Structures are given as C-alpha cells and as structure tokens.
Amino acid sequence: MQQLTQKLGSGDMVIQELPYPQVGKGMVLVRNHYSIISAGTEGSTVTAARKSLIGKAKERPQQVKQVWDTLKKQGPVQTYRAVMKKLDAYSPLGYSCAGHVLEVGEGVTEFKVGDKVACAGAGYANHAEVVAVPINLCVKLPDTANLKQAAYNTLGAISMQGVRQADMRLGETAVVIGLGLLGQLACMILKASGVQVIGIDVADAPVKQALKNNSVAAAFTRNTAGIEAKINALTSGQGADAVIIAAATTSLDPINFAGAITRKKGKVIILGAVPTGFERDPHWYRKELELKMACSYGPGRYDLNYEEKGIDYPYAYVRWTEKRNMEAFQRLIETKTIDIDYLTTHEFPFEDAPKAFDLVVNRTEPFSGIALKYNVDTAISKKPISVGVVQPNGKVAISFIGAGSYAQGNLLPNIPDSHAVTRIGVLTNTGTTSKRVAEKFNFGFCAAKEQDVLDDKTNTLFIATRHDSHAEYVLKGLQAGKNIFVEKPICLNEQELDNIIAVQQNVQKPVMIGFNRRFSPLVTQLKQKLGSGAMSMIYRVNAGSIPKDNWIQDMEIGGGRIIGEACHFIDLLTFINGSLPKTVSAMALPDPNGLNDTVTITIQFENGSTGVVAYFANGSKELPKEYLEVYASGHTAILSDFKELKIYGKGKPSKKKLLNQNKGQKEMVAAFVNGLLTNGQSPIPMADIFAVTRATFKVLESIQNGSQPYAV
Structure with a gap:
C-alpha cells in the first residue's frame, strides 16, 4: 500500500x-x-x-x-x-x-x-x-x-473540545481569534449552540470566508480601527463572555487582546498554539479572568488505557470523551446542523x-x-516489500520483529558483516519503520505479516517489540524452529516463563536475552580478576523518574521497571559471582502512584554470595546512573557507569578508564551470532536466563508481602 x-x-x-x-x-x-x-x-x-x-x-x-x-x-x-x-x-x-x-x-x-x-x-x-x-x-x-x-473528524473534535471548555450558554457571546480550520469549525459549533459569534483574524481572506458562509454574526481583521469598541458595542458594552484563541503564533498579542475584549469574570480558552504570558494589568487581574486550556480532542487524549487499550470512561461520569466529541461532530454534519x-x-x-x-x-x-x-478501486497487496537483493542464506539468517530506537541504536548496527550472516526481513507495527530499517541495515524485505519472517528463509529471530509481546513471539519463533534473541524481559509473568521453558526444552533451540552488561569489556576484566565464588556485591542504580503514564510503567504492557529493567542488574550480579539466585527479598519506598520503582533488592546466591540492587527513581539526574562494588577474597572492584574500573588488592590499585561508556551491546550481539556459527548455542546459559527472570517476579511478590524472602 x-x-x-x-x-x-x-x-x-x-x-x-x-x-x-x-x-x-x-x-x-x-x-x-x-x-x-x-x-x-x-x-x-x-x-x-x-x-x-x-x-x-x-x-x-x-x-x-x-x-x-x-x-x-x-x-x-x-x-x-x-x-x-x-x-x-x-x-x-x-x-x-x-x-x-x-x-x-x-x-x-x-x-x-x-x-x-x-x-x-x-x-x-x-x-x-x-x-x-x-x-x-x-x-x-x-x-x-x-x-x-x-x-x-479530528479537527472537528479539537474545535468541539475548545467549545466545551468555554462552557457557554444560549444567548451568550464568544469571540474566536484565528479563523483557520479550527477557528471556522469552532464558530460553526458555537453558532449551532445558540451563541453569538464574532470572528477575528490577522488576514482578510478568512474573515471574508467566515462572513460569506454565515458562520459568524460579525468578523474583523485584527488591525481594524476601533476593533475593541466594535466588539464592546456588539456585546452591550460588557465584553465577550468567552474568547477562544484558535491562532498559532509566538506573539503575545492574542492573549493580551483576549484580556481586553473579555467581560469581567469571563473565560479565555487556548485552543491553538500561543504563548500565555499575558500582561497582568489592566485587564487580566482587574477582571479576574479565567484561563483554560483545551487538550486536543478531549478527555482520553494521551491516556494509554483509553487510546491504546480501548478502555472507555464511564458515560455517567465523563460525558464527553474524545470519541464522543467525534461522534457529536459527525452528527452535526449528518443532520446538516453545520455545513x-x-x-x-x-x-x-x-x-x-x-x-x-x-x-x-x-x-x-x-x-x-x-x-x-484516494483511489479505492486499486488492488492492495499483503506481500512483503522487496528492498534489496536477498543473498543466498548463510548459516545465520536473521529477521527482526520490532525495530524501535533501541534496536536501531544498539542491535542492528552491531550485526556482524559476514558471508555467513544473511539479513532477511523486518516486521514492525508501522510500515514506515519497517521500510527505513530494511533499507538502512540491508535487509531483503520489509514484511507485511508474521509469516513473512517465520518461514524457512529465516532461522534466527530478533525480537525487539514492546514487552507484552515478547513471550508470544518467543513461543512462535521457537515453535517455528528459530534461534531466538529477545530484548529483556523475556516475558511478564511466571506462566509465560513456564511455557517458554517447556517449549525451549522440547525444541532445543537457543534463546538469548538482551542482558548486555555482562558483555561489557570492563565487566569482562572485573570477572577475570575476581573469578567466581562467594562474594559481596552492591549495585546502585540511579534510574531516574519515568512518568506513571509511560507504557513501561503499565504492568500489562511494560511490566513495570523491576521486570522491565531491574532484571539487567540481577543478571549482572549472577554473572559476576558465577551462581544462580537462590532467594530474594525486597522493599520499596512508598510512593503515591504505587510504581515500586525506588526499591532495594537483596539476593542470596547458591554459592553463598550476597548481592544488593539499590534501584532509585528519586535521585538527581546529574549523578551517573550505575555504580557497582564487588568484595571478594581481599579484593574490591568498583565499576563506575561502565566507563571506569578500579580494582583494589595488595599494592597499587589497577585502573582502566574508557573514553566512552560501553555497556556491552556490540559484544553481546557478536557473541550471540558467533555462538550460533560455532556451536549453535547461546552465550548466556538457559539456566541463567530463566532464573534471573523468575527472580524479578519474586521481587514483586516480596514487595507485596512485606519484604518476605522468596525462593527462586
């Protein structure tokens, strides 16, 4: 298409x-x-x-x-x-x-x-x-x-929300500043509501258009001589009951002009994109004017639950949602109440x-x-769109499902260029992303459906979608006989994890998860120096705040930050000490949104090691994100944000400092592909992946049950 x-x-x-x-x-x-x-x-x-x-x-x-x-x-x-x-x-x-x-x-x-x-x-x-x-x-x-x-539809709903914010009554007077599409529509909706409408615009053409089509009672260009007096005369000397600003400008004139022409205790509604730094005197302060914003189409806008999940607001409590505004606008058209x-x-x-x-x-x-x-008679095909010439399949034939910012910045650029590696296809939610990624990273086609990347041309599937679809695609990929690389987390609950374990053990195909930190060069050096065995570890993560309405915080879509990100840090401690998590407990700092994203996690490992992950969403942005201390056999290693490593033992400490941060993404992708080429295995043991994932679920259980320890 x-x-x-x-x-x-x-x-x-x-x-x-x-x-x-x-x-x-x-x-x-x-x-x-x-x-x-x-x-x-x-x-x-x-x-x-x-x-x-x-x-x-x-x-x-x-x-x-x-x-x-x-x-x-x-x-x-x-x-x-x-x-x-x-x-x-x-x-x-x-x-x-x-x-x-x-x-x-x-x-x-x-x-x-x-x-x-x-x-x-x-x-x-x-x-x-x-x-x-x-x-x-x-x-x-x-x-x-x-x-x-x-x-x-959209423009009508936006204009209608502006009118609703004005909350006008039959017989009142409104001034609409800006007679573009939104302004013209607002005028018609106001007039249909029994409101006297006065239109204002800086240009002559839209003023004439509004007058010619009878959508206003009066209209003026902004530079009309004596414009304030004219509006005053049309409002019986009182001023407008409400002013709707539907203009788009960086000038302060609309907001100050609105203050001049609005009656005492009147309302000014911002429908367009204008600054609001009005002059306090002589109008806004003395008239006690009310300033209101109209948020796009209406209630539900920017609400993930409403727009993406389709969860409606109760009709009795939110009479006019964005969808109901659209429906009301369409009724006005259908009944010819507005033309x-x-x-x-x-x-x-x-x-x-x-x-x-x-x-x-x-x-x-x-x-x-x-x-x-649009010509609706042309045929539209669901076939994949060829982008480049597909080379004969190498031993590793890669396709991607999902290719957002992280994949484009950290996964796709690091796929090795080799005759043994073939780039097959890309499937994303939007065709624009699929096409651009396929072109930029030399894939053969961008896909129109799942089967395009699950057929025999592909033997290795990279999954980099939103978290809630990871388990589904991992299972589909395994059942189709594919090697799997999936961005963390592998799934969002224990039932999904059990299903993945059962299928993986049955088909015996490698599953790799995007735990990149264990592949960082400084972590490799730390591991070589300290080896395995009982050790004490403290991992401080200055994670920063993410708004509660972000999809990552949504437990159904993103899984929350413990499942979605803290798994990284539990994995790194698992790798460093060389054994699996045995028990976990956790306590979260209370917060009004119940996000559980400022949390302290304590882990005991099978070899006796202990680890603490201090994950903080309430810290300063100026502090580097990650800081790790490891104590073992008379040595102490300090890793600072994957840029600097210091190891203390006998004598002078050893130091290694990188010019740029390296969290191991390049090394991780290379290790996965090389593992497939050499022995057909994932560089991260299945036991590590499954145990770390289960540990994150137990962290949530511990928080919910008063920091009670849970066996992994």
Whole structure:
C-alpha cells in the first residue's frame, strides 16, 4: 500500500510503497477515501523539516538539550546513532481521515467489515491508502455519510473540545481569534449552540470566508480601527463572555487582546498554539479572568488505557470523551446542523499530495481545507516489500520483529558483516519503520505479516517489540524452529516463563536475552580478576523518574521497571559471582502512584554470595546512573557507569578508564551470532536466563508481602 512520508533531516516528501499495517488487538483496519491536511499542525512540521540543521535546532531547543545530555553520558557514537535515527526516519503525516473498514482486530465488536468510519490520531489516521486505528480513535458513520466532510473528524473534535471548555450558554457571546480550520469549525459549533459569534483574524481572506458562509454574526481583521469598541458595542458594552484563541503564533498579542475584549469574570480558552504570558494589568487581574486550556480532542487524549487499550470512561461520569466529541461532530454534519463543505478549498488526488503540501508551505494561493482523495478501486497487496537483493542464506539468517530506537541504536548496527550472516526481513507495527530499517541495515524485505519472517528463509529471530509481546513471539519463533534473541524481559509473568521453558526444552533451540552488561569489556576484566565464588556485591542504580503514564510503567504492557529493567542488574550480579539466585527479598519506598520503582533488592546466591540492587527513581539526574562494588577474597572492584574500573588488592590499585561508556551491546550481539556459527548455542546459559527472570517476579511478590524472602 502507498503512504505519504517525510524525512525530518532532509525534508524530502514522497509517496512510497510500504507494508500493510499490522492490525493489533482492539484495532480496525481502514481503507481511506479521504484525508485532510491540517495547514497549522502539519504545515509547521513540514516547514521545520525543510529547514537546515541549525534552523531545526532553533525550533527545538529541548531536543538539543537531550542530545547534549546523551553525548555527555553515552558518548558520540550512540548520540550520532540516536540523532540520525530521528533525521533519517520516514515520518508519517496526517491525523484525520475517513473510509471503510477492511478488517477488525481481536476483541472488536462495534465495527464490522464494510462499515464507513472516521478516524483520528497522529501516527494512526495517516495520509495512506490503509491505516490501522484503535477503536477509541474511530467512529462509525451512517451509510449515507459524506466521507469528504467526515474526514474533518479530528479537527472537528479539537474545535468541539475548545467549545466545551468555554462552557457557554444560549444567548451568550464568544469571540474566536484565528479563523483557520479550527477557528471556522469552532464558530460553526458555537453558532449551532445558540451563541453569538464574532470572528477575528490577522488576514482578510478568512474573515471574508467566515462572513460569506454565515458562520459568524460579525468578523474583523485584527488591525481594524476601533476593533475593541466594535466588539464592546456588539456585546452591550460588557465584553465577550468567552474568547477562544484558535491562532498559532509566538506573539503575545492574542492573549493580551483576549484580556481586553473579555467581560469581567469571563473565560479565555487556548485552543491553538500561543504563548500565555499575558500582561497582568489592566485587564487580566482587574477582571479576574479565567484561563483554560483545551487538550486536543478531549478527555482520553494521551491516556494509554483509553487510546491504546480501548478502555472507555464511564458515560455517567465523563460525558464527553474524545470519541464522543467525534461522534457529536459527525452528527452535526449528518443532520446538516453545520455545513462544512465550504472549508474544502482544494482537493488533490492522493498521488499529488506533495504538491498539496507545497501549497501549504509556500502559500502560492489562498486556501483553507485541503482534502486528499484516494483511489479505492486499486488492488492492495499483503506481500512483503522487496528492498534489496536477498543473498543466498548463510548459516545465520536473521529477521527482526520490532525495530524501535533501541534496536536501531544498539542491535542492528552491531550485526556482524559476514558471508555467513544473511539479513532477511523486518516486521514492525508501522510500515514506515519497517521500510527505513530494511533499507538502512540491508535487509531483503520489509514484511507485511508474521509469516513473512517465520518461514524457512529465516532461522534466527530478533525480537525487539514492546514487552507484552515478547513471550508470544518467543513461543512462535521457537515453535517455528528459530534461534531466538529477545530484548529483556523475556516475558511478564511466571506462566509465560513456564511455557517458554517447556517449549525451549522440547525444541532445543537457543534463546538469548538482551542482558548486555555482562558483555561489557570492563565487566569482562572485573570477572577475570575476581573469578567466581562467594562474594559481596552492591549495585546502585540511579534510574531516574519515568512518568506513571509511560507504557513501561503499565504492568500489562511494560511490566513495570523491576521486570522491565531491574532484571539487567540481577543478571549482572549472577554473572559476576558465577551462581544462580537462590532467594530474594525486597522493599520499596512508598510512593503515591504505587510504581515500586525506588526499591532495594537483596539476593542470596547458591554459592553463598550476597548481592544488593539499590534501584532509585528519586535521585538527581546529574549523578551517573550505575555504580557497582564487588568484595571478594581481599579484593574490591568498583565499576563506575561502565566507563571506569578500579580494582583494589595488595599494592597499587589497577585502573582502566574508557573514553566512552560501553555497556556491552556490540559484544553481546557478536557473541550471540558467533555462538550460533560455532556451536549453535547461546552465550548466556538457559539456566541463567530463566532464573534471573523468575527472580524479578519474586521481587514483586516480596514487595507485596512485606519484604518476605522468596525462593527462586
């Protein structure tokens, strides 16, 4: 299928052939009939992409700071890879579309194949022939629906949420500042609610458009002489009950102007992207004005449970969610309560989408809404998309399922270049990522379905998806007879672990997990010096805070930080002392969100060694992340953030300092591939993988049961 993409680095925009989207649980697959270009949001994205690197840096100072922080902590190689991943990626465009349902995912009951639907969401409702959308970002339409108008779905919901935040009553007066698409839609929705609407814009064309189409009672350009007096006269000398700012600017004029024209104790709603540093006097303070933000489509936005898992808010307690806003907008269209037909000033066939964006960026002629129309009669194939010439299979034939930031920065670049290693295919949730990864890392094709990477061409499967799918893909890979490399964790619960153990022991295929730290050169040196045997170990991890709404913190998707990350540190202690965990206990610092990510873990090993993992999410960002001390037989080793190792014994301490941090990713991938080439085995014993994984589950049990020790 074809999709419009752009590279952030070069600004190159192209329609290209990409793999069919994956239809996950709770999702629907939609064939687009129309999608709408948002001149504001998408226009700024495209404009920024076409700027020089310096221009991009000026627009994104926060990201520049992140790059600098990465450089200081991880060195130039990892920083370069992270930056180039962003710049070279194929970025999807679009977030508002309409079409008909092609397929429904597991658990979907409210949609069926053939239904007309309108879709929303950046990364979902793209400018593409086919899109995969979660059910709470998709609304069902009547058979009579006009799909071009319905494609304004996202923009309509955003405007409606702004109107809801204004909370206006019949007969009140609203001023809408900014008469682009969002502003025009807000005007129509307000008018349909019985509100007198006054429109303001800096340009003459949108003012005339609003007046001509009767969406406002009055409208003025911002530079109209005596504009405040005119608005005052239209509001019986009181000022507007509410002002909705739907503009996009860095100027403070909209917020200060809103203060001047709003009545005492009135409201100002920020719908667009404007600064809010208003002047306190003479208006905002003396009038006791109320400032409110409108968060995109409405309640549910940015909530993983709502948008990704499809968990709805109770109707009685959250009357208007983002999906209900979309449904209400579509009803206004269907009943002809509002007529948005005039908003579409241009329509382009999808294959001319780059020309449409040239119009947006260069503004060669006046425009408002720009619709892209798709040819729905063309056949769409689910076949893999060939990228390069597939070489004859070597002894190790690799495919990837999942290829996000970590895989692109730490796994894919470190696959050895060898005639014995063949790169077969790549499968990810998004075709844009699959295509770019396949091109950049010389794979033969990007896949459209699981079977493409589970057939006989592949004998080694790398799994780098979100944590909740690891166990599923490990089992599918083993049952298909593949060698497995899976990013940590291998699974999220003991039942999944038991299933993996049973299948692995039956098929006798190696399973490798991404415990890279044991392969770090400084760890290798430490191990050689201290050997195995009873030792005492203290591992302090300044992990830093991750918001509770991040997918990693979600126990169903990410497993939480103990299962998702602390497994690394338990594994390293296991490797260093040379025996398996025997018992574990843990206690967590109480926190209001119950995240259990500031925790102290105590481990006793089979050979008598003891280890403490002090995992802290509440420390300073300025402190290096990882610090390890190991005491054994009169020696003490201190490893500082995988950049410096000191070993104390008799005489002068030995020291080794690296120019850049090395956590062993390159060495880990090489060890795995070389193990397959030489003896067909994983460099990490199965017993270590399974015991360390089970230990993380026991850590959670211990926390839940008052720090009680649990046998592993």
